[in-house]
Amino acid sequence: MARIIVVTSGKGGVGKTTTSAAISMGLAKKGHKTVVIDFDVGLRNLDLIMGCERRVVYDIINVINGEATLHQALIKDKNCNLLSILPASQTRNKDALTQEGIGKILEELAKEFKYIVCDSPAGIEKGAHLAMYFADDAFIVTNPEVSSVRDSDRILGLLASKSRRAEQNAEPIKEYLLLSRYSQERVRSKEMLSLDDVQEILSLDLLGVIPESKSVLLASNSGIPVILDEKSDAGQAYADIVARYLGEKKPHRFIDDKKGFFRKLFGGK
Amino acid sequence: MTINARSKSHSPPAVEFKSSTFSVPVLSLTNNDLVIIEKLLDEKIKLAPEFFKHSPIVVDLSDVNKKELFINFGDLVACIRKSGLFVIGVRGGNEQQNLEAITLGIPVNTSQSNPETKIDYTKSSTRTPLQVDDELTFHDSNNVIITKPIRSGQRIYSHGDLIVLAQVGAGAEILAEGNIHVYGSLRGRALAGVQGNTEARIFCLNLQAELISIAGNYKISDDIQGAIANAPIQIYLQKNTLVIKSLV
Ligand SMILES: Nc1ncnc2c1ncn2[C@@H]1O[C@H](COP(=O)(O)OP(=O)(O)OP(=O)(O)O)[C@@H](O)[C@H]1O
Numbered sequence A: 001m002a003r004i005i006v007v008t009s010g011k012g013g014v015g016k017t018t019t020s021a022a023i024s025m026g027l028a029k030k031g032h033k034t035v036v037i038d039f040d041v042g043l044r045n046l047d048l049i050m051g052c053e054r055r056v057v058y059d060i061i062n063v064i065n066g067e068a069t070l071h072q073a074l075i076k077d078k079n080c081n082l083l084s085i086l087p088a089s090q091t092r093n094k095d096a097l098t099q100e101g102i103g104k105i106l107e108e109l110a111k112e113f114k115y116i117v118c119d120s121p122a123g124i125e126k127g128a129h130l131a132m133y134f135a136d137d138a139f140i141v142t143n144p145e146v147s148s149v150r151d152s153d154r155i156l157g158l159l160a161s162k163s164r165r166a167e168q169n170a171e172p173i174k175e176y177l178l179l180s181r182y183s184q185e186r187v188r189s190k191e192m193l194s195l196d197d198v199q200e201i202l203s204l205d206l207l208g209v210i211p212e213s214k215s216v217l218l219a220s221n222s223g224i225p226v227i228l229d230e231k232s233d234a235g236q237a238y239a240d241i242v243a244r245y246l247g248e249k250k251p252h253r254f255i256d257d258k259k260g261f262f263r264k265l266f267g268g269k
Numbered sequence B: 001m002t003i004n005a006r007s008k009s010h011s012p013p014a015v016e017f018k019s020s021t022f023s024v025p026v027l028s029l030t031n032n033d034l035v036i037i038e039k040l041l042d043e044k045i046k047l048a049p050e051f052f053k054h055s056p057i058v059v060d061l062s063d064v065n066k067k068e069l070f071i072n073f074g075d076l077v078a079c080i081r082k083s084g085l086f087v088i089g090v091r092g093g094n095e096q097q098n099l100e101a102i103t104l105g106i107p108v109n110t111s112q113s114n115p116e117t118k119i120d121y122t123k124s125s126t127r128t129p130l131q132v133d134d135e136l137t138f139h140d141s142n143n144v145i146i147t148k149p150i151r152s153g154q155r156i157y158s159h160g161d162l163i164v165l166a167q168v169g170a171g172a173e174i175l176a177e178g179n180i181h182v183y184g185s186l187r188g189r190a191l192a193g194v195q196g197n198t199e200a201r202i203f204c205l206n207l208q209a210e211l212i213s214i215a216g217n218y219k220i221s222d223d224i225q226g227a228i229a230n231a232p233i234q235i236y237l238q239k240n241t242l243v244i245k246s247l248v
């Protein structure tokens, strides 16, 4: 059975596309046939982060309108042949996305792929709604700040009421927290919420903490998902997340740095 | 905001109005045939004669009225009384039935009755086929229990008590005609006694609410700041002032 994962947040710029690119690559690298779909019509940039922007011919709206077949629109990733990308349209209006159209595409993809990763646009409007509607699992990307946490809470409410699973009274969407752009220094200086604060407010299962990292920008500039930068902290954080999602037990990292460790050791605050 | 200054009470007044909540069985009618109703009532009562002996009961007419089945309220009351029950209220009645109820000294619950329901008296002889067990239902609870976190943007309403076994997020709103219990942090808005029950209370494990209200008397977050945080608390109304008190 295919699993549909939505990567969503409510708030913009928190790292949804970065996460979608990383985890879809991670799942494919683990041997699972995976497709990642860009739902951000009008602001597409998943193809940039995946480094396939020059190979985009057709997009999801062409498929919905019957102007191209799904297979014409899918782009095979250059680094991993188990991974495909379905780009969004840069030029069309997002009204062209329809629930029926998306439903048909997902049904067809489910026959062929093990994991379908949906990169949601920001907000709670149509694009975000359609990205989450058919999901089985939701990765809630949150930054350690009050407004991002609040938006995540809002999205969780919508997942619980406005999704297909909710409407059909099926088992609810499984929700996971991904705390991104985490900076231990800024948590210490109280500029940012701590993991505990966020957990307290959202009470969600933590799938992983992704540290604030220069490697993310470097990776997206070169069009290679950061998970392939195995030496980078963010790359390792995403690799852990994929492993945990697939059921491996991995201790959480990037929460306390060495300084924190010593402070604990010597009982300082 | 204000610590409740309790004035020393002098001699107690001769009468005092106190609002209190009772749990009373509601008799929902789905059929207007008094013979059948009486028979079914007797059967039910035989199952637990002690429980029903002189028991107060509220009659709910919304279903018969929705089905446009004519029922004479006076006859119905007489029929129910024969079985030993006391009708102490009616809800879901139409204008005519409510008038009859008042004449008989039976209070009318208007918040539940539907003024739009128009009765077509030409249908007065309609009979629905008898379905045993579905004819009469007893329920005594409108309480709502929520087991999952209530998220920002969600709104929950309970006609009775509202019990939340999780947290209530900022930007969420919970309302109850009765009490509100939150076995978690309360960060959103909580309004108890929204139909005017001044005896309603709010209980929670950790008060960080944006707004709390009982029977329309409210406090906003700024006024709550500094109240007991991170401890189980209750909130109740005393002389039109909300009192926030630790439970332990
Ligand atoms: N862990 C991280 N460390 C540092 N920078 C990051 C990290 N994650 C994301 N970024 C940066 O944050 C910006 C936004 O990231 P991204 O595009 O993934 O967010 P988004 O949630 O998809 O945004 P939108 O809501 O616009 O779709 C990018 O410039 C990206 O490089």
Ligand SMILES: [Mg+2]
Residues within 6 Å of the ligand: A016, A017, A018, A040, A119, A120, A121
């Ligand atoms: Mg994005």
